[in-house]
Amino acid sequence: MLTVETILTNRVRVLLRDIDEGGVQWRDPELIQWFNEACAEIARVRPEACSDTSTFNLVAGSKQSVAALGASRVLEVICNMVGTDEGRAVRQVERSTLDNEDPNWMAGTKTNTVFRYSVSLTDPRSFYVYPPSDGTGGLMMVIGATPEEVVNVSEPFPLPTMYAACVANYILYRAFGKFTESEAMQARAQGYYSVFTAQIGDTQASMEQDNAKTRDPIGAR
DSSP states (O other), X not given: OOBHHHHIIIIIIHHHTOOSTTOSSSOHHHHHHHHHHHHHHHHHHOGGGGEEEEEXXXXXXXXXXXXXXXXXXXXXXXXXXXTTEEEEEOEEBOHHHHHHHOTTGGGSOOBXXXXXXXXXXXXXXXXXXXXXXXXXXXXXXXXXXXXXXXXXXXXXXXXXXXXXXXXXXXXXXXXXXXXXXXXXXXXXXXXXXXXXXHHHTSSOOOTTXXXXXXXXXXXOO
């Protein structure tokens, strides 16, 4: 199992040349703080790195929010849930399309089955369902979660292992960045940061944007 200690010891401290247990120049608590920063930044830029598929209970009305789940954003709504069984698929649609079709759609008849959904562009933890929900239905959906902060080097790595190198490079960027009076160290710090951003792709790309064409928003084609 990949742990925090594995990354700090085998990747970070080797390059810092500070391999004593617990560190001498860079102590574990400081590296752990940067470790958590790295995981949070990866989850911000690549939310699929910390995603979760679960059942969401709808509330009455068109506006829904995943804030109570501790989610950072809505990635995808997959289908209606009928008890514990998957039901009708839900298609994504631009809210402007619904507005153009029927400006009063949010005040329409409430049902327990959702046909379409639209993610808010200004509040990523909110989304809208059509027809408006009567509050009795549920959805299977994918949300972007926030990685739990680690406090001990013995804890498991909270992201998929493919992001281990990204985290290490971010920590190295912060470690060498401490030497503000050294141009050489600042250059090394920026070098590691450049590698970090290149690895994760410094864009707002997400699973939703990369999804199959069959799930493109209605009206986008």
